[in-house]
Amino acid sequence: MEERLMARLESAVARLEALSLRGGSVAGSGGDDASATDPSIVAFEDFMGAYLGRVSSAGEKIGGQVLAVTKILEQALNMQKELLIKIKQTQKPDLAGLAEFLKPLNEVIMKANSMTEGRRSDFFNHLKAAADSSTALAWIAYTGKDCGMSMPIAHVEESWQMAEFYNNKILVEYKSKDPNHVEWAKALKELYLPGLRDYVKSHYPLGPVWSATAKAKAAAPSAPAPPPPPPASLFTSESSSPSSSKPKVGMAAVFQEISSGKPVTSGLRKVTDNMKTKNRADRTGVVGASEKESRTSSPSFSKAGPPKLELQMGRKWVVENQIGRKNLVIDDCDAKQSVYIFGCKDSVLQVQGNFYTL
Structure with missing residues (x-):
């Protein structure tokens, strides 16, 4: 119970710090406060207090890279909570706007992925388990059955399946060596299954619910200093660069010319009578003897294979x-x-x- 209360207190402090960084105040942020007290947001804080505390406690006992990646995981969950609050105050954006809206969360997730790159660490399995499982937070990007990803509950489960391979390696390796690592691995699994899965199932089984009356655009929540630009993004938008800005080639250019209403043959040269083959003086139609001999004397192509x-x-x-x-x-x-x-x-x-x- 004490750990749960401490987690909620830390969450409240983090929220106050975020408000001060945005130049706002507690008294002047009525809309934010109303969203922050929404049952789904309170339930998210309860979920973090019940499950994230165990992972953090075990990570602090282990220290090093395990603690570092655990803190990134905490940052990602706090960022998701901020985005859930913003969603309640924002109209549903288009695909490009959604990618921009989710960019702060994506940057944190990519920071976890970057820890698995380069020279293989002694705690590689911990880093991979944390990084791969953090993609479960991308459930917030679900916009409908045609968006190209699984529904939120299934997405959380599938993301954990990717991470479970490395998590099981931790359990096997440290089963009789260090109980802190075993506790960290077990707590990490429970963070997602049943933790995040049950939360999504209870509040967002069909994806996030955007505001129908709020302003069309809202600035993404502020985040700590972003890492170097990641090589790839979990939330990408192909429609962010309109195809009309690219010059058309091939048949697309032909159809564009036809649809423009301009004469398609306006740029062609006109063939006059003296340019036609039948009227040219240098084309009599008679094959000369020298030309005939050159054709007959040319060696025939041999189709024989190698001896x-x-x-x-x-x-x-x-x-x-x-x-x-x-x-x-x-x-x-x-x-x-x-x-x-x-x-x-x-x-x-x-x-x-x-x-x-x-």
């Missing part, structure tokens, strides 16, 4: 495409072997010994 003289599978001598060879000899032929000759010209083959067939 062969080899024993295949111990049973068959193959002689192919031998041209002008007078000294071909098969000197080790027995009665069980056959000789196959194809495509040879002006050549002599001597077979020493008996053979089955030719």
